[in-house]
Amino acid sequence: MKYDVIIIGAGPGGIFSAYELMKKRPDLSVAVYEAGYPLEKRKCPIDGDKVKTCIRCKTCAIMNGFGGAGAFSDGKYNITNDFGGTLYEHIGRREALDLMRYVDDINVSHGGEGTQMYSTTGSEFKKLCMQNKLTLLDASVRHLGTDINYVVLQNLYKEMKDHVTFFFNTPVRHLETLENGGFRILTDDGEAECGRCIVSVGRSGSKWMETVCRELEIPTSSNRVDLGVRVELPAVIFSHLTDQLYESKIVYRTEKFEDSVRTFCMNPHGIVVNENTNGIVTVNGHSFEDPSKKTDNTNFALLVAKHFSEPFKDSNGYGESIARLSNMLGGGVIVQRFGDLERGRRSNEKRILEGTVQPTLAATPGDLSLVLPKRILDGIVEMIYALDKIAPGTANDDTLLYGVEVKFYNMEVKLDENLESSCPGLYIIGDGSGVTHSLSHASASGVFVARRIASGR
Numbered sequence: 230m231k232y233d234v235i236i237i238g239a240g241p242g243g244i245f246s247a248y249e250l251m252k253k254r255p256d257l258s259v260a261v262y263e264a265g266y267p268l269e270k271r272k273c274p275i276d277g278d279k280v281k282t283c284i285r286c287k288t289c290a291i292m293n294g295f296g297g298a299g300a301f302s303d304g305k306y307n308i309t310n311d312f313g314g315t316l317y318e319h320i321g322r323r324e325a326l327d328l329m330r331y332v333d334d335i336n337v338s339h340g341g342e343g344t345q346m347y348s349t350t351g352s353e354f355k356k357l358c359m360q361n362k363l364t365l366l367d368a369s370v371r372h373l374g375t376d377i378n379y380v381v382l383q384n385l386y387k388e389m390k391d392h393v394t395f396f397f398n399t400p401v402r403h404l405e406t407l408e409n410g411g412f413r414i415l416t417d418d419g420e421a422e423c424g425r426c427i428v429s430v431g432r433s434g435s436k437w438m439e440t441v442c443r444e445l446e447i448p449t450s451s452n453r454v455d456l457g458v459r460v461e462l463p464a465v466i467f468s469h470l471t472d473q474l475y476e477s478k479i480v481y482r483t484e485k486f487e488d489s490v491r492t493f494c495m496n497p498h499g500i501v502v503n504e505n506t507n508g509i510v511t512v513n514g515h516s517f518e519d520p521s522k523k524t525d526n527t528n529f530a531l532l533v534a535k536h537f538s539e540p541f542k543d544s545n546g547y548g549e550s551i552a553r554l555s556n557m558l559g560g561g562v563i564v565q566r567f568g569d570l571e572r573g574r575r576s577n578e579k580r581i582l583e584g585t586v587q588p589t590l591a592a593t594p595g596d597l598s599l600v601l602p603k604r605i606l607d608g609i610v611e612m613i614y615a616l617d618k619i620a621p622g623t624a625n626d627d628t629l630l631y632g633v634e635v636k637f638y639n640m641e642v643k644l645d646e647n648l649e650s651s652c653p654g655l656y657i658i659g660d661g662s663g664v665t666h667s668l669s670h671a672s673a674s675g676v677f678v679a680r681r682i683a684s685g686r
């Protein structure tokens with residue numbers, strides 16, 4: 230089989246490159262190879278009844294399949310260069326923002342109409358944060374919500390399916406260059422060739438991506454992992470912020486170690502969920518647009534970035550070891566009341582039940598101080614007290630902390646200003662490139678590369 234363009238991975242990066250190629254160059258033959266299932270077949274077997282914990286499916290329905298890791302996410306599309314990736318370093322700040330807005334227009338016109346766009350512009354919280362040694366980062370955020378995000382993905386697939394060839398449940402095992410230019414991919418069902426190849430394999434494809442880069446001698450670098458906890462508290466405590474901003478990205482510099490701690494992935498009236506990355510269970514969160522699915526709690530992560538220098542290179546391995554430790558002690562995610570953490574004791578079922586915050590995730594009550602390194606935990610505790618000044622009640626005894634939350638970063642692939650690797654015609658985009666870490670940046674990188682290919686550059 231021969232195609233003009235093969236896209237590997239149908240997450241936001243792959244979807245938006247396919248979509249843009251279909252729009253700009255309908256004459257090109259485009260195939261998308263995806264390791265996971267089509268959207269409607271993506272079902273995690275954990276039902277909380279018969280299957281309570283991860284049974285390590287061959288492909289994880291949460292991370293793989295049409296829509297990628299973002300399919301069941303909260304669908305928060307942040308339009309900013311301040312976080313979510315460093316796409317702007319390759320393509321420039323203005324173009325990065327323009328592309329994120331373009332992606333937003335497509336989402337809105339495919340089911341997202343009626344969803345809200347929030348913005349920090351002109352917010353009085355900037356000053357309040359500053360007065361309390363906190364920094365509020367600038368962003369606009371479209372909150373699709375898990376339910377509408379799903380509808381948008383359904384609509385995008387409907388529009389593309391007759392123009393783009395999709396192969397689901399077909400992981401690409403091997404990628405090689407052809408002597409006269411172009412690429413060959415190998416799958417369990419056979420092989421295919423193409424003139425240009427877009428790789429968008431996300432976080433779950435990180436190990437495969439490393440192999441490809443090694444085999445094709447594409448330079449890479451890596452040294453970061455973010456570690457922390459997910460905080461859950463009554464929604465009313467943060468409502469003055471979340472009503473206006475929905476998600477506030479707040480950074481605090483700790484007094485003790487001068488480390489940066491930041492809020493991440495805020496879910497007003499949301500739920501805390503398990504996340505499985507390569508068999509390791511960590512914590513995450515999302516929320517719904519549908520009022521009937523809203524809870525009384527808000528959750529967000531507090532993360533500390535850990536950078537390593539020579540001779541240690543395996544930052545993800547470090548994060549994995551800490552997550553494994555929590556899995557070993559708690560059989561999965563651990564939950565602890567802030568008051569118990571401060572008193573140096575583990576939480577138990579009784580104390581959690583008696584608390585004023587009812588957990589939205591069935592996690593094992595335990596002691597996070599046995600899992601997280603002291604420096605990271607100290608930073609998180611400091612930040613909780615700093616947040617208490619702008620949102621009184623954050624440092625209440627009953628505030629719940631779930632651990633661990635880990636944000637793994639892919640190694641960063643060396644790419645030029647076209648997001649093209651040292652192999653001409655091989656573009657590496659989205660989270661798999663290490664350049665992006667978010668829905669909006671990953672999607673924008675897909676549109677960018679599609680336009681490059683469409684214009685023959």
Ligand SMILES: Cc1cc2nc3c(=O)[nH]c(=O)nc-3n(C[C@H](O)[C@H](O)[C@H](O)COP(=O)(O)OP(=O)(O)OC[C@H]3O[C@@H](n4cnc5c(N)ncnc54)[C@H](O)[C@@H]3O)c2cc1C
Pocket residue numbers: 237238239240241242243262263264265292293294295296297298299300301302303304305306307313399400401402429430431432433434437494504513514515658659660661665666667668669671672
């Ligand atoms: C629970 C959760 C909530 C999140 N919430 C948000 C949010 O609200 N806002 C936000 O900005 N970001 C969020 N994120 C992050 C966001 O989902 C990612 O940044 C985004 O999905 C990255 O897009 P991508 O296309 O680069 O990769 P992915 O979405 O990871 O997609 C990659 C795809 O490639 C496939 N693949 C991998 N290897 C191969 C192979 N060898 N062959 C074929 N296919 C392969 C995978 O199956 C996958 O479907 C969340 C992530 C999770 C897990």
